[in-house]
Amino acid sequence: MADTTLRELARRKGMYIGAAKRHLGQRADPEYEAALAREVNCTVGETQMKFGPLHAERGRFTFNAADELVQFAHDHGMAVRGHCLVWHHPSSLPPWFRRREWSREEALDVLRDHIQTVLHHFGGKCFAWDVVNEGLADEKGTFYREESPWLEAIGPDYIAQAFRWAHEADPETQLFYNDYEMDAVNGKSDRAYRLVRDLLDDGVPIHGIGLQGHIKLEEAPGPESVAENIARFNDLGLTVHLTEVDVWIKGEPSEEDLQRPAEVYRDLLQVAVEAKDCPAFVTWGLSDKYSWVPKFTGGEYGAALPLDENYHPKPAYHALCELLGR
Numbered sequence: 001m002a003d004t005t006l007r008e009l010a011r012r013k014g015m016y017i018g019a020a021k022r023h024l025g026q027r028a029d030p031e032y033e034a035a036l037a038r039e040v041n042c043t044v045g046e047t048q049m050k051f052g053p054l055h056a057e058r059g060r061f062t063f064n065a066a067d068e069l070v071q072f073a074h075d076h077g078m079a080v081r082g083h084c085l086v087w088h089h090p091s092s093l094p095p096w097f098r099r100r101e102w103s104r105e106e107a108l109d110v111l112r113d114h115i116q117t118v119l120h121h122f123g124g125k126c127f128a129w130d131v132v133n134e135g136l137a138d139e140k141g142t143f144y145r146e147e148s149p150w151l152e153a154i155g156p157d158y159i160a161q162a163f164r165w166a167h168e169a170d171p172e173t174q175l176f177y178n179d180y181e182m183d184a185v186n187g188k189s190d191r192a193y194r195l196v197r198d199l200l201d202d203g204v205p206i207h208g209i210g211l212q213g214h215i216k217l218e219e220a221p222g223p224e225s226v227a228e229n230i231a232r233f234n235d236l237g238l239t240v241h242l243t244e245v246d247v248w249i250k251g252e253p254s255e256e257d258l259q260r261p262a263e264v265y266r267d268l269l270q271v272a273v274e275a276k277d278c279p280a281f282v283t284w285g286l287s288d289k290y291s292w293v294p295k296f297t298g299g300e301y302g303a304a305l306p307l308d309e310n311y312h313p314k315p316a317y318h319a320l321c322e323l324l325g326r
C-alpha cells in the first residue's frame with residue numbers, strides 16, 4: 001500500500017502535501033503520529049509556533065513544543081511551515097501583551113524582539129513562514145482588520161516592518177501573508193492583492209500568499225475563481241500555498257454526504273497542481289479526531305478532514321489520491 005499514500009503520490013508530483021499537527025503533550029497518540037508520518041511530507045504547528053505559546057512572558061521564550069514539532073518533522077523527512085509571527089487573535093496573544101495598551105515604540109520593540117528571537121531560533125528549519133496572519137478586514141469599508149492590537153499600537157506599517165525584520169533574521173525562508181475567505185477572487189482577496197502589490201512596490205521582502213482554505217461546504221468557492229486568484233498573485237511574482245484547508249460539513253454526514261466535500265477537496269488540489277506556482281497543499285489537521293472545527297463552530301460543523309476519527313480514509317482522501325495519481 002505504501003506507494004498509494006498521499007505522501008508518495010505528492011512526491012512524484014514534486015508537491016508538498018501537508019497537515020497541521022496538534023500538540024498533544026502528555027496525551028501523545030502514536031496512531032496520530034503514524035498517520036501523519038505516512039501521509040504527509042510537510043507539517044505546521046496548529047498552535048506551537050504562535051506568539052503566546054512561544055512567548056508566554058515578556059522576553060522569555062519557551063521552545064519545547066515547537067522544537068518537538070520540528071524534531072518530528074525532521075525524523076520523518078517533512079518540511080515545516082512556520083505559523084505565525086504576527087496575529088491579532090486573543091487565543092494566540094499572551095496575557096502580558098493583552099493586559100495593557102502599548103505605545104507605537106513599545107509595540108515595535110516587542111514585535112522586533114519576537115520576530116528576531118523566533119527566526120534566529122528556527123533559522124533554516126522552516127522553509128516558509130506566515131509572517132502576518134489575518135491582517136485584512138472581512139467586510140468592505142475598511143481595509144485592515146481593525147481589532148488588531150498591532151494595528152492599533154503601531155499603525156498599518158506593522159506589516160511591512162514584520163516582513164523586513166523576518167527577512168533580516170532569516171534571509172533564506174520564504175515569507176508569506178496568510179488569510180482566510182480569500183481563496184477565490186472576492187473583495188478580501190482584492191484587498192490582499194492591493195496590499196502585497198504595494199508592499200512589493202515599496203521593496204518589502206514578501207514571497208508568498210497563503211490561502212487558508214477553511215471552507216463551509218455550502219459556500220465552497222468555484223475552482224475557476226480560485227485558479228484566477230492564484231494566477232494573479234503568481235503574476236506578481238509571488239508563490240501561493242493553500243495553508244489550512246478543511247471542508248466543513250453541517251450535522252452528521254452520511255456516506256453519501258461525504259461525496260460533495262471530496263469533490264471540493266479534489267477541485268482545490270487540482271487548481272494547485274495546475275497553477276503556475278502553488279506547490280503546497282496543507283490541511284488543518286489530518287483526522288477528524290483532532291480538528292478545530294467542531295469546537296470553533298460550537299458543534300455546528302465537523303467532519304472536515306480527509307481521515308475520519310478512527311483514521312479511516314474518507315472519500316476526500318481517495319479523491320486527493322486519485323487526483324495526484326493522474
Ligand code: XIL
Nearest residue numbers: 046047083091133180212214244292
Ligand atoms: C486555530 C487552532 O486550530 C486552534 O486550536 C486554536 O485554538 C486557535 O487557532 N486560522 C489560523 C489558525 O490561521 O492559526 C487557526 O488555528 C485557525 C484559523
